[in-house]
Amino acid sequence: MPPTDERLTDGGLAPEGRGRVLVIACGAIAREILAIQDASRLDHLDLQCLPAILHNTPDRIVPAVEAAVRAAAGRYASVFVAYADCGTGGLLKAACERLGVELIEGPHCYSFFxxxxxxxxxxxxxxxxxxxxxxxxxxxxxxxxxxxxxxxxxxxxxxxxxxxxxxxxxxxxxxxxxxxxxxxxxxxxxxxxxxxxxxxxxxxxxxx
Structure with a gap:
């Protein structure tokens, strides 16, 4: 399916972003992502964290993720959303599919950990x-x-x-x-x- 206006542009990268991956993550797992990145030498990853307190208001997670993904358009080879469903009732997965980005599988972090x-x-x-x-x-x-x-x-x-x-x-x-x-x-x-x-x-x- 061709990219929509919301989708990250395929191949339209700024030179400094070529080959790099942006990880948009819940701030509650920032420490763990950095530890994995260091241990596995994942130097091509950049991390952007959203406030962990969003978990107390799951309805705010989807708009925050959507805004972060759109802001990254054209600057990265790809974007990965390091959230599971996290109480959004499937809305986060639907938003990621619409935006053309992947997210981690599972209902919540307790499951994927x-x-x-x-x-x-x-x-x-x-x-x-x-x-x-x-x-x-x-x-x-x-x-x-x-x-x-x-x-x-x-x-x-x-x-x-x-x-x-x-x-x-x-x-x-x-x-x-x-x-x-x-x-x-x-x-x-x-x-x-x-x-x-x-x-x-x-x-x-x-x-x-």
Whole structure:
């Protein structure tokens, strides 16, 4: 299908962008993308991060990604969107198809960090997930936005149907594990740690 006005122009690259790939990513996985880039020497990738807090308002993710993709038109050989569906109800995938760019497979980062195939087979309806980023930013992204710092009685409203906090560890850091365990205690949940590494994210970036 020929490019539409929204699609990145095929081959119409500025000389400085020839052969380079722009990764438009959620800020919550910036540290992991940079680690993969360094370890695999993916020097042809440029990273642009959108605010991680967009996950608290998924309806804002699609417009932000669309704007970033359009701004990159003509400057890169290709653009890759390092978001999964992330609560957009399929709208992000549809937007990426319309714009002619790829995005990482999966419903959310918890899935692609563990591996989409593995995660899909778990059927864990009573697990609350944290990644390294969310452990570090637990108060800013979970505790305070939900009002639990002011109204601890809301705990049962939000977390009454959960049984276990599953910490998906991207790096082996005892301090993060200790903090994740503390997060579970604060929420009144059991605790499980899984070392996932970078999961499908690493493979997706290397294929670029």
């Amino acid at each position: 563990e591996g989409n195939q593995t995660f899909a087979g778990r059927d864990e309806f009573t697990a609350f997930y944290l990644t390294d980023f969310l452990v570090r930013q637990f108060d800013a992204f979970v505790w305070r936005p939900l009002g639990l710092d002011r109204h601890p009685e809301l705990r049962n409203l939000y977390f009454g149907h959960y049984e276990t906090l599953v910490y998906q560890a991207q790096v082996d850091d005892p301090a993060l594990t200790h903090k994740a365990r503390d997060c579970a205690q604060r929420l009144g949940l059991g605790f499980e740690r899984r070392f996932t590494g970078y999961g499908d994210l690493a493979a997706a970036l290397r294929e670029l």
